[in-house]
Amino acid sequence: MNVKHKFTIDTAELLLANSWFTAVEYMSPDEEGVTRPAFSAMETQVLDYLADQARSAGLAVTFDAGQNAIFSLPEDANVEEYVLVGSHVDTVPMGGNFDGLAGVLAGLLCLIRAQANNIKFKRPVKVIAMRGEESAWFGPCYIASKALLGVLSGAELTSPHKNDGRTLSSHMSDVGINMEPIIAGKPLLKKEKVLEYIELHIEQGPLLIGKNMPAAVVSAIRGNIRHKKVRCIGEAGHSGAVPRAFRKDPVLAMANLLNRLDESWLTILQKGDDLVLTSGIVSTDPKRHAMSRIPDEVGFSLDIRSQSQDVLDAMTILLKEEINDIECERHVKFDLDPAHITPPALMDTEVVKNLEKAMSRIGLKPTTMASGGGHDAAIFANAGIPTAMIFVRNQNGSHNPLEAMKTEDFLVGTSIIYEHLTGAN
Numbered sequence: 001m002n003v004k005h006k007f008t009i010d011t012a013e014l015l016l017a018n019s020w021f022t023a024v025e026y027m028s029p030d031e032e033g034v035t036r037p038a039f040s041a042m043e044t045q046v047l048d049y050l051a052d053q054a055r056s057a058g059l060a061v062t063f064d065a066g067q068n069a070i071f072s073l074p075e076d077a078n079v080e081e082y083v084l085v086g087s088h089v090d091t092v093p094m095g096g097n098f099d100g101l102a103g104v105l106a107g108l109l110c111l112i113r114a115q116a117n118n119i120k121f122k123r124p125v126k127v128i129a130m131r132g133e134e135s136a137w138f139g140p141c142y143i144a145s146k147a148l149l150g151v152l153s154g155a156e157l158t159s160p161h162k163n164d165g166r167t168l169s170s171h172m173s174d175v176g177i178n179m180e181p182i183i184a185g186k187p188l189l190k191k192e193k194v195l196e197y198i199e200l201h202i203e204q205g206p207l208l209i210g211k212n213m214p215a216a217v218v219s220a221i222r223g224n225i226r227h228k229k230v231r232c233i234g235e236a237g238h239s240g241a242v243p244r245a246f247r248k249d250p251v252l253a254m255a256n257l258l259n260r261l262d263e264s265w266l267t268i269l270q271k272g273d274d275l276v277l278t279s280g281i282v283s284t285d286p287k288r289h290a291m292s293r294i295p296d297e298v299g300f301s302l303d304i305r306s307q308s309q310d311v312l313d314a315m316t317i318l319l320k321e322e323i324n325d326i327e328c329e330r331h332v333k334f335d336l337d338p339a340h341i342t343p344p345a346l347m348d349t350e351v352v353k354n355l356e357k358a359m360s361r362i363g364l365k366p367t368t369m370a371s372g373g374g375h376d377a378a379i380f381a382n383a384g385i386p387t388a389m390i391f392v393r394n395q396n397g398s399h400n401p402l403e404a405m406k407t408e409d410f411l412v413g414t415s416i417i418y419e420h421l422t423g424a425n
Ligand SMILES: [Zn+2]
Pocket: 088, 099, 100, 133, 201, 375
């Protein structure tokens, strides 16, 4: 049987989704792209717009204790247990329109489709449009979901806003959130009542484009070890006068380290394990550096990510060993700043399997992939809620104005979730 017809694009849905995306984009313009700051009046305006849209479609709308918007079919408004579908509506400054918003609109469309077709969900469904997820505004990420699960720390609550310097806590209070339970670390939702958390998100890398696939199921969210500033200290000298044996060149030492890590990366991949590694910032001091001067110091960042905690642990040990080795060989000193560590979040194997089955029922080849970026889903997964994600193909990465998800692909991703919520496993 050809089951492809199940995700034939519905023109009315395509127009509706496009009108939502466009309306929210026009609401939050910037010099380039869109800007929807976390815990801002702009964010509230977007939530109010979505609430109006949902109400006029006959859906139930409430705002939870974190001032996130919650949508459901009217008959599911007061259910105890439910599957939660959603994402965030904030963006980075001058970001793209789809990161976050797509996951919220996918949930809304599932509700509207079920209502229009008079289809009952297998289990009640609630859709959440969350506030602040992006770390760009205060430093901490996944703020709204951390607050929901009672894991937003005191240090995070006092972190200052990048523009006005006021604390996260006071910005949250400004949008009407009662901060008492959050400060006390009390979860704002009963996590044992959340049967599953499902989040659709644009892919932030090029894998789906390479595979020519509109969407895939996410199997895990990579954890990371991040050193913002590693210093390698050597000794300055004249580039023409100091022979190799006498040099203490920190740039060559750093290059040596990165090369060694790169070789280990290849070995880890060949063993079938997951790893990505980046030094996004590399610099000698512009005040002191010159073409003809052996630099005395180089600073660089290290961002190491993997789905596997074992691989991250192994990389931590390897990094120290390679550093010791290179320090002896090249007479330099490495100075590692304290690592920022986020553990990997495994998606629930059962939910992943069921989403793969849903893919196959609507005529797609079941495909899974790892998520390189972090998402609210990681917070739900690490709180013990069975969690999975759908990635939708997207050109040009995310966190920039050039995000380019096709609405047709978005509807395919939405259909996978809809099929999972309504179809037989
Ligand atoms: Zn996002």
